[in-house]
Amino acid sequence: DGGITQSPKYLFRKEGQNVTLSCEQNLNHDAMYWYRQDPGQGLRLIYYSQIVNDFQKGDIAEGYSVSREKKESFPLTVTSAQKNPTAFYLCASGGTGANVLTFGAGSRLTVL
Amino acid sequence: AQSVTQLDSHVSVSEGTPVLLRCNYSSSYSPSLFWYVQHPNKGLQLLLKYTSAATLVKGINGFEAEFKKSETSFHLTKPSAHMSDAAEYFCVVSDHGAGRRALTFGSGTRLQVQP
Numbered sequence: 001d002g003g004i005t006q007s008p009k010y011l012f013r014k015e016g017q018n019v020t021l022s023c024e025q026n027l028n029h030d031a032m033y034w035y036r037q038d039p040g041q042g043l044r045l046i047y048y049s050q051i052v053n054d055f056q057k058g059d060i061a062e063g064y065s066v067s068r069e070k071k072e073s074f075p076l077t078v079t080s081a082q083k084n085p086t087a088f089y090l091c092a093s094g095g096t097g098a099n100v101l102t103f104g105a106g107s108r109l110t111v112l
Numbered sequence: 113a114q115s116v117t118q119l120d121s122h123v124s125v126s127e128g129t130p131v132l133l134r135c136n137y138s139s140s141y142s143p144s145l146f147w148y149v150q151h152p153n154k155g156l157q158l159l160l161k162y163t164s165a166a167t168l169v170k171g172i173n174g175f176e177a178e179f180k181k182s183e184t185s186f187h188l189t190k191p192s193a194h195m196s197d198a199a200e201y202f203c204v205v206s207d208h209g210a211g212r213r214a215l216t217f218g219s220g221t222r223l224q225v226q227p
Contacts, residue, residue, distance in 0.1 A: 004155075035217075040121065042202060042217040043156075090155060099144050099163075099206045101215060103155035 003027065006091050006104035013078070013085070013111050021076045021107045023091035029102070030095060032074035036060060037088040037106075046089075049074055078109060086111045114139045116205045118218035126226045131175075131190040133221045135203030138184060144206035145186045146215070147177055151199045159201075162186065173197070198225045 004025045013019045035043040045058030049068040063082025078085045092101040119134040144163045148156040160171025167179040177188045203218040
C-alpha cells in the first residue's frame with residue numbers, strides 16, 4: 001500500500017543536541033511538507049518542497065533544516081537553535097497541482 | 113493572506129445527536145477548503161474537500177459541509193454522532209492562490225461524544 005512513513009514515532013533529546021526526523025513516501029508525489037503541531041494551535045508549516053533539490057521556508061523555519069535529495073525522502077533536522085522543540089511533527093505529501101495532502105502518522109519529540 | 117477560524121475549541125455531543133463544527137475563512141482568492149480528522153497520536157485523514165464545484169460536499173463517515181460564500185463559512189455537520197467520531201477536526205484553506213502550495217490550518221475543534 002502507498003503511504004508516508006515517519007520515524008521514529010517517539011524521540012527524546014537532550015538540550016543542545018540535533019535530531020533528524022525521517023519522512024519517506026512511496027506515492028510518487030512531487031511536493032512534501034513538514035508541519036509542527038502544538039496543543040490548541042493547529043498545524044504550522046515549517047518547510048516545504050515542491051521538487052527534488054529545492055525547498056522553501058514556511059512560517060516557523062527558524063531552528064530547523066531540511067534536504068530533498070530524493071523524491072521519496074524529506075528529512076527534517078531539529079537543531080539546537082530551536083528554542084522550544086518539544087512538539088508533534090507531521091510530514092505530508094501531495095501530487096502536482098493537487099492540494100489534497102496525505103499525512104504520515106507523526107513523530108513526537110520531547111526535549112529532556 | 114488567507115486564514116481560517118474554528119469557532120469552538122471543544123464540542124461535546126451525545127451519541128446519536130447531530131454534530132456541528134463551525135469554520136469561517138478569509139481569502140483573497142477562490143478558496144479550496146478541507147476538513148481533516150485526527151485521532152489521538154495519529155496523522156490527519158481527509159474527510160472532505162470543496163474546490164468550487166457543488167457547494168454541499170459529502171465526505172466519509174456520514175460527514176458533510178456546506179460552502180457559503182456570503183457568510184465565508186464552511187461548517188461541518190453529521191446527522192447522528194457515533195462514539196468513533198471522537199477526535200480532533202481541522203478546517204483548512206488552500207494557499208495556492210497566493211502562490212504558495214501549502215495549506216493553512218485552523219486551530220482545531222476537539223469533538224467529544226458522550227454515551
